[in-house]
Amino acid sequence: MAAPGGAIMEARALGLRFGAVEALKDVSIRIEAGSVHALIGPNGAGKSSLLNCLSGFYHPWTGAVLFEGRDISATRPPERARLGIARTFQGIQTYPSMTARENILTGFHAQMKGGVFSGLFRPRSAIRQEEEFATRAEEIIDFLELEQDRHRTVGDMSYGLRKRVDLGRALALAPKILVMDEPMAGMSPEEKGDLARFILDIRDHFGIPVVLVEHDMDVVMDISDRVSVLEFGHVIAEGTPTEVRSDARVIAAYLGGAPEAEAAA
Structure with a gap:
């Protein structure tokens, strides 16, 4: 470092x-x-x-x-x-049919541990990981002042808010x-x-x-x-x-x- x-x-x-x-x-x-x-x-x-x-x-x-x-x-x-190394692009890289919170949660994919077994049987470690990501997503939502929009569909948001959600996905990479x-x-x-x-x-x-x-x-x-x-x-x-x-x-x-x-x- x-x-x-x-x-x-x-x-x-x-x-x-x-x-x-x-x-x-x-x-x-x-x-x-x-x-x-x-x-x-x-x-x-x-x-x-x-x-x-x-x-x-x-x-x-x-x-x-x-x-x-x-x-x-x-x-x-x-x-x-x-x-x-997180990257945002000139265009918006969000999922318009998903909510702001769901979009931000997708940003944690690079940190996910476990494979098909974890997805099917949900061991305790997988549940803890999901809870950790949910907590961190809420912290990002608070930081970006998206509290009132966390459950809004991104496709219904203004351009500026959608860019904010895009930034939230990048921050989810830690x-x-x-x-x-x-x-x-x-x-x-x-x-x-x-x-x-x-x-x-x-x-x-x-x-x-x-x-x-x-x-x-x-x-x-x-x-x-x-x-x-x-x-x-x-x-x-x-x-x-x-x-x-x-x-x-x-x-x-x-x-x-x-x-x-x-x-x-």
């Missing part, structure tokens, strides 16, 4: 190619324990490709992905989930790191504010680092500890939000406008 302030996950000199297109070129980042790390950049910069390498949906052609110091470059997404792809896409300003608050609480109260791709720069600058900026598959800048905001390369490639110092002149 990463020491406090150390890197829990690293990408080292990642290269990824799709035919003649180089999606990632010598990309390296460090996700520090207890931090929110944002990936930003114009469309086609390689942000989602990098997330997919971190979570196992793509395997880099060159370089390595390390988690808690272990090379996991060749491991598949289910194996990474069992290691503690993650050591949370990887999020454009979690606020399609949300209203109020819904974005709620999700930003939950992300900070996940970092502060649970100590779970978060790495996310996000296009809302106000949100990125408000909640991130570190920001990496990609352009054409390269990392062109990395630093605190303040450092990145005033980086001339970032302004030219993505943010637009003049650096703060110049704007004040």
Whole structure:
């Protein structure tokens, strides 16, 4: 496990190619324990490709992905989930005909022990496990302020609440790191504010680092500890939000406008 302030996950000199297109070129980042790390950049910069390498949906052609110091470059997404790497997607990955509570309970599947025997005969250990998952599901429901919606069918919920349930399923994995792809896409300003608050609480109260791709720069600058900026598959800048905001390369490639110092002149 990463020491406090150390890197829990690293990408080292990642290269990824799709035919003649180089999606990632010598990309390296460090996700520090207890931090929110944002990936930003114009469309086609390689942000989602990098997330997919971190979570196992793509395997880099060159370089390595390390988690808690272990090379996991060749491991598949289910194996990474069992290691503690949870992933949310830009689209909603919930079961619309199930309730919020039932959806969150499905997130515990990677931790289930026992096979057909447990399912058929329900030994005491299986019953204890079910009770533990039910208790933890209720804790997640309380944390995400879904108490009034626990028994509502997800398909009948607003978009923002469905995204919250999706986050609850990821938290059910008891993650050591949370990887999020454009979690606020399609949300209203109020819904974005709620999700930003939950992300900070996940970092502060649970100590779970978060790495996310996000296009809302106000949100990125408000909640991130570190920001990496990609352009054409390269990392062109990395630093605190303040450092990145005033980086001339970032302004030219993505943010637009003049650096703060110049704007004040």
